Amino acid sequence: MVKILIADDEKDIRDIVTWYLSREGFEVFAAADGHSAMDIETSHLPDLLILDVMMPGLSGWEIAKMVQRNVPIIFLTALNDENDKINGFKLGADDYISKPFSPRELVARVHVVLRRTGKLALPGNVLQFPSVSLEPGTQRVMVNEKVIELSAKEFELLYFLARHPLTIFTRENLLVNLWGYDFEGDERTVDSTIKRVRKKIGVAGDFIKTVRGTGYRFEVDKP
Structure with missing residues (x-):
C-alpha cells in the first residue's frame, strides 16, 4: 500500500x-x-x-x-x-x-x-472477463488466448476502465487520471487512444462503451 x-x-x-x-x-x-x-x-x-x-x-x-x-x-x-x-x-x-x-x-x-515518480504501479490483480484477461505485471492483454500488443498508455487506459466496470468517466476524468493535469493535449487524445485500443483488441473492444455526450464506461456484455 x-x-x-x-x-x-x-x-x-x-x-x-x-x-x-x-x-x-x-x-x-x-x-x-x-x-x-x-x-x-x-x-x-x-x-x-x-x-x-x-x-x-x-x-x-x-x-x-x-x-x-x-x-x-x-x-x-x-x-x-x-x-x-x-x-x-x-x-x-x-x-x-x-x-x-x-x-x-x-x-x-x-x-x-x-x-x-514511479511510486504508483498498476495494481497487481489480473482482471478476467469472458474471452479477455488483463495482466498488469506484464501489461499483457489476452483475447481468446491470443496475446495482443498494446502501448503502455493504451494498456493503462484499458486497465483503468476495466478496474471500474459500469463507472462512467468523462474525457476530462480520463485525461486527469491517466495523462495528468499538466498534459497539454485535448480530449481528442482520449478518443484516439480508445479507437486504437478497440481496433487492436477486436471484438473485445465492444466492452468499451461510448456514453454519448459524456465519455466512456467498461461493460461486459452478458452471454
Whole structure:
C-alpha cells in the first residue's frame, strides 16, 4: 500500500485530506507540526509528502531540506506568491498547490506525481472477463488466448476502465487520471487512444462503451 504523509497545523485540512486519500486506498499519516512530520518521515518512510509551509516547530521548507532520501513532495500552502512557488520548486517540490484548494484536484495531482515518480504501479490483480484477461505485471492483454500488443498508455487506459466496470468517466476524468493535469493535449487524445485500443483488441473492444455526450464506461456484455 502506498503511504502518504499530510503535515498541516489545521485539523480540518488534515482530516479532509486524510479522508479523500484513504478513500483512494492510500495509507495516510497525519502530522500537526514539523517535528511530528519528521518523526513520521524517518520512521514510516512514506512514498509521498504533502507539506504545509507555515507549521509550528519546522516549516515545510525546512522539512524539504532535511529529508535525506528521494521522495516526492507536494507543497499545500496559503503562500501563493510567485516567489514562494519558485522557492518550493527549487527545494525539489514535485507540485505546489495553493490554499484554498479542491480535495478532488489534490487527489488527482497525487496520482500524477506518484505515477511520474514511479511510486504508483498498476495494481497487481489480473482482471478476467469472458474471452479477455488483463495482466498488469506484464501489461499483457489476452483475447481468446491470443496475446495482443498494446502501448503502455493504451494498456493503462484499458486497465483503468476495466478496474471500474459500469463507472462512467468523462474525457476530462480520463485525461486527469491517466495523462495528468499538466498534459497539454485535448480530449481528442482520449478518443484516439480508445479507437486504437478497440481496433487492436477486436471484438473485445465492444466492452468499451461510448456514453454519448459524456465519455466512456467498461461493460461486459452478458452471454
